[in-house]
Amino acid sequence: MIFRPDHKFTHGAETSKMQIEGLNVHIAGQHILKEVNLIIPDKRITCVIGPSGCGKSTLLRSMNRLIDSVEGAHIEGKILIGEVNLIDSGEHLTELRRRIGLVSQKPCPLPMSIFENVAYGCQIHGIRNRRKLKMVVRHYLEAVGLWDEVCERLNAPATSLSLGQQQRLCLARSLAVEPQFILADEATSALDPIASRNVEELFVKLKNDYSIIMVTHTLRQARRIADYVVFMYLGELVEAGLASEVFDNPQHELTKKYLSGAFS
Amino acid sequence: MKSLCIFKDRAAGGVMFFLTIASILVVGAMAVGLVVKSMPLLESRPLSELLFSSEWKPLRGEFGFFPFLAGTLWVTGIAIVLALPVSLLTAIYLVEYARRRVKSYVFPMLDILAGLPSVIYGVWGVLLIVPLAGYTLLTGGIVLGVMILPLLVSLLVEIFSAVPSSLRDASASLGATQWQSIKKVVLRKTSPGILAAVVLAISRALGETIAVLMVCGNLPEVPHSMMEAGYPLPALIANNYGEMLSLPLYEAALMFAALILFVVILLFNVTSRVILYRVEKKFAL
Numbered sequence: 001m002i003f004r005p006d007h008k009f010t011h012g013a014e015t016s017k018m019q020i021e022g023l024n025v026h027i028a029g030q031h032i033l034k035e036v037n038l039i040i041p042d043k044r045i046t047c048v049i050g051p052s053g054c055g056k057s058t059l060l061r062s063m064n065r066l067i068d069s070v071e072g073a074h075i076e077g078k079i080l081i082g083e084v085n086l087i088d089s090g091e092h093l094t095e096l097r098r099r100i101g102l103v104s105q106k107p108c109p110l111p112m113s114i115f116e117n118v119a120y121g122c123q124i125h126g127i128r129n130r131r132k133l134k135m136v137v138r139h140y141l142e143a144v145g146l147w148d149e150v151c152e153r154l155n156a157p158a159t160s161l162s163l164g165q166q167q168r169l170c171l172a173r174s175l176a177v178e179p180q181f182i183l184a185d186e187a188t189s190a191l192d193p194i195a196s197r198n199v200e201e202l203f204v205k206l207k208n209d210y211s212i213i214m215v216t217h218t219l220r221q222a223r224r225i226a227d228y229v230v231f232m233y234l235g236e237l238v239e240a241g242l243a244s245e246v247f248d249n250p251q252h253e254l255t256k257k258y259l260s261g262a263f264s
Numbered sequence: 265m266k267s268l269c270i271f272k273d274r275a276a277g278g279v280m281f282f283l284t285i286a287s288i289l290v291v292g293a294m295a296v297g298l299v300v301k302s303m304p305l306l307e308s309r310p311l312s313e314l315l316f317s318s319e320w321k322p323l324r325g326e327f328g329f330f331p332f333l334a335g336t337l338w339v340t341g342i343a344i345v346l347a348l349p350v351s352l353l354t355a356i357y358l359v360e361y362a363r364r365r366v367k368s369y370v371f372p373m374l375d376i377l378a379g380l381p382s383v384i385y386g387v388w389g390v391l392l393i394v395p396l397a398g399y400t401l402l403t404g405g406i407v408l409g410v411m412i413l414p415l416l417v418s419l420l421v422e423i424f425s426a427v428p429s430s431l432r433d434a435s436a437s438l439g440a441t442q443w444q445s446i447k448k449v450v451l452r453k454t455s456p457g458i459l460a461a462v463v464l465a466i467s468r469a470l471g472e473t474i475a476v477l478m479v480c481g482n483l484p485e486v487p488h489s490m491m492e493a494g495y496p497l498p499a500l501i502a503n504n505y506g507e508m509l510s511l512p513l514y515e516a517a518l519m520f521a522a523l524i525l526f527v528v529i530l531l532f533n534v535t536s537r538v539i540l541y542r543v544e545k546k547f548a549l
């Protein structure tokens with residue numbers, strides 16, 4: 001509503017497809033992602049699964065170019081959002097990053113109040129109007145079901161919330177800059193079972209408006225919420241497709257083994 | 265065997281406790297010693313006159329410490345005003361922007377600079393800054409500022425490095441530029457740490473003796489601008505102790521100078537600690 005004035009709290013027209021072509025990532029001479037080709041479908045939950053160390057986080061960090069901050073990282077290939085290639089986007093990178101939200105593994109509230117956490121992104125992008133900010137904060141806190149719990153203490157430090165609440169706050173903070181994509185790297189693994197379910201259900205609700213890419217550490221979670229599944233192994237994309245197909249009828253030998261729990 | 269281990273454990277605990285108490289006692293003894301030694305002076309005049317009178321004429325028995333107090337505050341103030349922005353930007357550059365190679369050259373250099381004896385900074389000041397700015401408070405401030413710079417930079421580098429990269433990532437993922445993230449997240453997160461580092465640097469500057477003694481001009485008059493000569497407290501003590509002690513009350517006066525310095529540094533540290541505690545609590549940093 002702020003970055004696209006003609007959209008009333010929903011995101012319709014803009015394309016939310018991400019297309020990855022020939023993505024290769026090297027870190028300090030090691031080949032971490034090998035020739036990854038992938039299409040992230042619009043307004044669905046895509047789960048990335050695979051044994052630890054196979055490059056799931058690296059894939060996610062490539063999608064918003066946070067990989068750049070890793071010293072010695074080299075990225076090549078194409079990550080297309082609409083017409084733009086994220087990988088040589090030059091000065092448009094920060095604007096593109098606004099369109100790609102991030103929820104990290106451990107809740108990571110910024111060192112400021114609850115209110116300021118949600119308003120932070122808008123302020124970064126030049127919105128100063130106090131009334132407008134209040135509206136945005138309230139709207140997105142409601143969207144993550146946190147408003148009723150915190151409306152009395154918006155000026156309290158964000159760190160005073162429980163971990164589950166912090167994670168939902170981080171989600172609200174991402175949503176407040178109106179992204180089209182949400183990247184979530186094991187976003188529920190640090191939470192207790194109930195908080196974890198809460199966040200999970202939120203993602204399911206949010207997929208009506210956002211394209212969600214989720215790295216998950218539990219197959220059960222992927223089975224519950226994934227529309228699409230991507231299976232990675234040693235930096236290669238082994239298999240990707242509709243969740244129902246990959247889970248019920250995996251094509252690749254490695255996928256079968258992984259799904260049956262032969263390794264993890 | 266077992267009992268021997270337990271005995272050693274207890275003994276180690278006891279020894280460490282004793283040493284801790286002992287080091288605190290040494291500081292306390294120092295304070296008491298200074299008070300006792302400056303008693304003759306303290307008994308002869310009201311405290312306010314000693315602290316705020318500008319007349320320093322030991323031969324006539326006039327002991328006003330205000331010129332020295334002012335000198336100390338001037339050089340310390342100038343030093344921190346000069347050193348803080350430079351060290352902040354340097355540390356930010358080193359932590360946030362510089363490549364590992366650059367760091368691997370700069371960090372050892374900083375350690376060397378921080379370890380140089382202050383007389384070397386003094387000589388450097390006499391050779392390089394005095395020809396430009398004369399024997400003045402400004403020169404003293406510059407020399408002191410350069411001296412505390414490496415200390416400040418290393419402290420700040422450590423403080424900035426301790427900020428988890430996930431905070432920077434979170435900010436960047438919202439579309440913030442690197443500079444925005446630094447300004448609004450890193451500096452905010454580290455503000456108590458920065459304050460603590462500044463306190464440490466100021467404490468160091470307040471007590472620095474040799475370097476300021478060499479470049480400030482050592483004129484016992486109240487300075488009105490930084491282009492005048494001054495006479496910081498530590499320089500007064502170092503310059504005069506052991507001489508003219510036959511003058512009545514002179515030794516007590518020098519002891520009192522040391523006491524003032526002691527109290528200033530103590531007060532300064534205590535207040536800043538209180539502020540630090542409040543800030544940390546308020547923002548839950």
Ligand SMILES: Nc1ncnc2c1ncn2[C@@H]1O[C@H](COP(=O)(O)OP(=O)(O)O)[C@@H](O)[C@H]1O
Nearest residue numbers: 027028032051052053054055056057058059070
């Ligand atoms: N900063 C880094 N420096 C060196 N190697 C890294 C770095 N980050 C990740 N790697 C390597 O990249 C590979 C993939 O890591 P990651 O993407 O974190 O895996 P996953 O998230 O699937 O567990 C691992 O072998 C890891 O050692």
Ligand SMILES: [Mg+2]
Nearest residue numbers: 056057058185
């Ligand atoms: Mg990972």
